Amino acid sequence: MTPGARVAAAIDILDDHLSGTPAEQALTGWARKHRFAGSRDRAAIRDHVFDALRRLQSSAGLGGGKNGRAIMIGLLRGFGIDPSTLFTGEGHAPAVLTDWEQVSGDGLSRASRLDCPAWLLPQFDESLGDQSDDVLEALRHRAPVFLRVNIARISRQQAQKLLTEDGIDTRPHSLAPTALEVLKNPRKINGSRAFLDGLVELQDAASQAVVEALQIAPGMRVLDYCAGGGGKALALAALGAEVVAHDISPARMKDIPTRAERAGCKIQIATPDRLARFGTFDLVFADAPCSGSGSWRRAPQGKWLMTPERLSDLLDVQQSVLSQLPARTTADGAIAYATCSVLRVENRVQVDRFIENHSEYGIEVEHSFSPLDGGDGFYVAQLRRM
Ligand SMILES: C[S@@+](CC[C@H](N)C(=O)[O-])C[C@H]1O[C@@H](n2cnc3c(N)ncnc32)[C@H](O)[C@@H]1O
Incomplete structure (x- = not known):
């Protein structure tokens, strides 16, 4: 053509x-x-x-x-x-x-120039201050392609070498020790030996950094409460956690067993009706449903489909998900909350609201990742009873 x-x-x-x-x-x-x-x-x-x-x-x-x-x-x-x-x-x-x-x-107008729905612009400004324009500008560009190296089975350097043999050039990315940025031939990844053998997975670098921030020790029992397709569940398992994946929509988890098998790890699947049987966990992690404002480079439709009403509904769901986590932890266990949003209302504001109602909890880890760091925008906070 x-x-x-x-x-x-x-x-x-x-x-x-x-x-x-x-x-x-x-x-x-x-x-x-x-x-x-x-x-x-x-x-x-x-x-x-x-x-x-x-x-x-x-x-x-x-x-x-x-x-x-x-x-x-x-x-x-x-x-x-x-x-x-x-x-x-x-x-x-x-x-x-x-x-x-x-x-x-x-x-x-400024909103049009930055491709931001006008009603959301004040939220961006409030959340990002003088970085607001730069972040919105970054979201107007194609996202880099990142791989997560399955370090349970191969080093980042070895994975790079293997990918080069298939014509895929990469470079390590500073956001996570598992991250490789793909520089050449991203479309060859799905057919490459490293991918087919479960040695690399496609995953945004900041998404990997979120998992890294959770300080996983081998053998820790972790519940991925909003597992979806299992991107973070797989990353948690690769760090040696014993992972149980759960999602309110079990159909979303259908590919997890195949992906886990390819990666050479085991992830148990808990449908909502069977979750209680899995007992309590050292860490209950919720990668909550959100506006996706940090990943609008990858899924730009989301930006135009978002409305004030939808955002308000999401805030309710996020608070409800957060409030369900403590019941699933051991007495000294932690909970963690993440979103792929850069909006404060979905991030720190939600965590503060949770702490208002659960004053025994305090924040022990908190990170915000900006699209200006190279990966998607993400937020993660880990909380524990103090
Ligand atoms: C951001 S996605 C998860 C992405 C996934 N963690 C990954 O890394 O590939 C959010 C998920 O939360 C699930 N979800 C929404 N409401 C929930 C609830 N109340 N309890 C559990 N999961 C929920 C959705 O079905 C969706 O799969």
Whole structure:
């Protein structure tokens, strides 16, 4: 496909998404109807779509409209590319720019320029102070790809060597001793020997740093209370913890046994109705549902789907999850709370509210990771009865 045809495809997919189809589904639907498109074309089109979703508001402003065509015009302008070089009308490229499209693009407000929903901007400012603009700017860019080295089985250096043999260049990242940043050929990871043998997993570097912050000692009994797909459960197990994974939606944990087997570790699965049978734990960890504001580079749709009502509902769920943790710990056990959000209301404010109602608890570990550190934005606090 020509570069123009790829832009035309991205326009169709964006229009489908903007009419209500989830982005991944819109991409798959398009690929099914256009089987001639090769993997390089699909990857390039996907990049266009996700770039546009990260920069939806500024692109709509610069393109002068909220449909796929205007957004792609604005996206190209935002990247400093003259859209008329791709909107040629030739072959399968989009039709040439109209007179109006050539001059469209208004002056952008601060919220639009930073691609932040206007209602959320005060929350960012309150949470991040003078780093607010830089963090929001970072969230407008593609996320780096990180691997977690399964140090139970291989050193970071050995993993790097093995990956190089498969054409994947990496470098150690300072956020976590297990983290490698992928510099070349990220699309080869799933077929690489290191991945297939369970020696590396795809995991954001700050997500790894969160697990590192929990100071796991081998043999510790840990309950991952909101395990989801098991990214952090696997990292906990690799540090030698005896991990039980739990989630209110057990279906989300369906891949954990296969992932654990590949990694050469054991993770027990506890559905909510069976959790009591697993007794109490040295550490009960909740990677709580959140706005995802720290990882909007990876899942940009979340930014535009968030509303004040949804955020308020999430805050209630987070406090409810926190309040369920103490019952699962041993008398001298700890609880830990994490989010992939940079918003104070979801982080320290929640922990303070919990302590107001459970005054026997105090914070013993607390870290905030900013997208400016290289990985996603994350927060983690570990609390213990004092
Ligand atoms: C941020 S995700 C977890 C991601 C996972 N820890 C990982 O690293 O891959 C949050 C998870 O919390 C679960 N959840 C939501 N409410 C819950 C509750 N009340 N109790 C337990 N899990 C809950 C969701 O189903 C979701 O899978």
